[in-house]
Amino acid sequence: MAGYESLVSGADGVIPQITNVLLPGIYFLAELSVSEPYLVLDVPVEFSISNLGYVTILNASQCGCTLKGSPVSDPNATPASAAEEAFVITIPNVKGINDFYFNIEKFAFLDKNVHGSTADSEQKFVFMVERFTDDDTAMNSPLETFYVTLNCEELCNDHLHPGILNNFADHSYSSGRVEIHYADSETYSFPTAIERGVRTVHVKQKGIYRVTEIKGWSSTDYDFWEGSNGCFGTTVGNIIAQGTNSKNAAGPYVAFRITDADSKNDDSLTTASFTNTETEYAYLSSQAYAENTISK
Numbered sequence: 001m002a003g004y005e006s007l008v009s010g011a012d013g014v015i016p017q018i019t020n021v022l023l024p025g026i027y028f029l030a031e032l033s034v035s036e037p038y039l040v041l042d043v044p045v046e047f048s049i050s051n052l053g054y055v056t057i058l059n060a061s062q063c064g065c066t067l068k069g070s071p072v073s074d075p076n077a078t079p080a081s082a083a084e085e086a087f088v089i090t091i092p093n094v095k096g097i098n099d100f101y102f103n104i105e106k107f108a109f110l111d112k113n114v115h116g117s118t119a120d121s122e123q124k125f126v127f128m129v130e131r132f133t134d135d136d137t138a139m140n141s142p143l144e145t146f147y148v149t150l151n152c153e154e155l156c157n158d159h160l161h162p163g164i165l166n167n168f169a170d171h172s173y174s175s176g177r178v179e180i181h182y183a184d185s186e187t188y189s190f191p192t193a194i195e196r197g198v199r200t201v202h203v204k205q206k207g208i209y210r211v212t213e214i215k216g217w218s219s220t221d222y223d224f225w226e227g228s229n230g231c232f233g234t235t236v237g238n239i240i241a242q243g244t245n246s247k248n249a250a251g252p253y254v255a256f257r258i259t260d261a262d263s264k265n266d267d268s269l270t271t272a273s274f275t276n277t278e279t280e281y282a283y284l285s286s287q288a289y290a291e292n293t294i295s296k
Contacts, residue, residue: 152195
C-alpha cells in the first residue's frame, strides 16, 4: 500500500500508521528488520477489518500474535453499544541465539640450541576476556568476564605474522633469529624454535572484546615480549586498542570488535596474537665444573 511500505514502530512499540483509518479488508503486515538480538518474524501477520471495524487475526497460531479487544462471533453484526471499540495486535519479540568466534593465539620463540625440535608444551598461558558494549570504546564497564587457558604444542617453521615483531621491548626477530638487547648493553642472539598455540573462543554476543594476557597466572618461565601483541583477521580494521598494560590486570592486551564477519569458525576470524621468548641466556655462564685428583 502506498505510504505503508516502510512502517517503523515508535519508542512505545506502536506503529502509528495502523489506526482506524484503515479500510475494511484483509491485511498482511510483514516484519522487515528488528533490533538486535531479536529475530524477524518468519510469516507476516494476517488480520482482517470488518465493515463495522472489528479486527480479527487470521493466523495467530503461525505468527504468535495476540489481539486485545472484545471478540465477536459475527464480525459483521451490529455492536451492542455505540461506544468505539479499541483493538490492539501485539507482535512478540523473539530473541535469537547468535554464534560468534575469535581466536587467541600464542607464539613462543625458544632457543633452538636448547630445545631443538622438542616441544615445550608444559608452559601454560592464561588470558582474561572482557566484553563491552559496541559504543564503550574506553572500555570502562565490562558486561562479562571469563578466562581462557592455552599452551603451545605446535612447532612452526616460521612466524605466521612476522610484521608484529618489528622491535618491541628490546627484542627483534629476523631470518629465524631473535636478538635481545639487555639493560647492561649486552646483546644475545639465538636461532629460534618457534611454537604456536591457539584457542578458538565461542561467544554469543557481538561488541567490543578485550583480551589480556595475565602474567601472574600463567605457569611459564618465558619472558613476556611486551608490545608484541596484535590483532589479525578479516576484522583487523575493527581493532580498538592494544597495549602492554590494562586497568584490570598487568599484561599486554588487544581490544577489537566482533562483527557479523566473525560468525563462522574458519581461518578468517579475528585473532588476538601474543608472543613470548625463552632465551635460556643463563645456561651459557652457569655450567657446573669440578676437578677431581686421584693420588697414590
